[in-house]
Amino acid sequence: MAQDNKISVVINTYNAEKHLREVLDSVKDFDEIVICDMESKDNTLAIAREYGCKIVTFEKKNYTIVEPARNFAVQSATHLWVLVTDADELVTPELRQYLYQYIATPNCPEGLFIPRRNRDMNVLDMGRLRDFQLRFFRRDKVYWPPLIHSIPEIEGKTTKLVDNDKAVFNHLDENYLHDRMEKLNRYSDEELDKRANKQYGLGALIWRPTWRFFKAYVMDQQYKKGLPGLISSYLSGFYQFLIVAKTIEKRKYKTK
Structure with a gap:
């Protein structure tokens, strides 16, 4: 496969209007944004169109979790490298910079665990980075099991982002x-x-x-x-x- 130094951002959504603008602002400088929507009833799609996102639909049916839609969403991306972020997670500028440097490195691992700072009762977690999410990978090397809280399966190597405490997801869900x-x-x-x-x-x-x-x-x-x-x-x-x-x-x- 030809070298592809571009990154697609994939966001699964269902009635995600609450934080979506803020999330899209945080990823607008990536090469592509794919919204995989599970038939939202609010303004999610209108916001996605406002930002020029590529929109695909996954039938909600009786699903109460997002994992069954993950593979479809990832494979809807155009570029080889895919960053999956949720509709209540911000991508820091430092993380964006890190990811482009990462894929420019020869023979980099096919998957990357990214740290996430969480928020409880509106207090941001500022302790050690312990919540790592496997959310960055090659599109042709990943399978995401359709079970709750499942971890993507990578054909190849994975590594953790541990050398930059500002290159993180910031979780916006207040968890009331x-x-x-x-x-x-x-x-x-x-x-x-x-x-x-x-x-x-x-x-x-x-x-x-x-x-x-x-x-x-x-x-x-x-x-x-x-x-x-x-x-x-x-x-x-x-x-x-x-x-x-x-x-x-x-x-x-x-x-x-």
């Missing part, structure tokens, strides 16, 4: 408690398909939530965010509790 609790319940339902053969018991009910809280609060330095960090860490542990409890309920008590 009402919205986050709704997501935890919905996402934990979707996780059940990935754990169909798991045999969880009392130990998992205790140690998985406890470990996730410890990891978030101590290792990921959520304590630096004060009470919002403490609350977010508890919710991370509670999410693991929901997954384990629902898996036990489904297997042992034969619920649907």
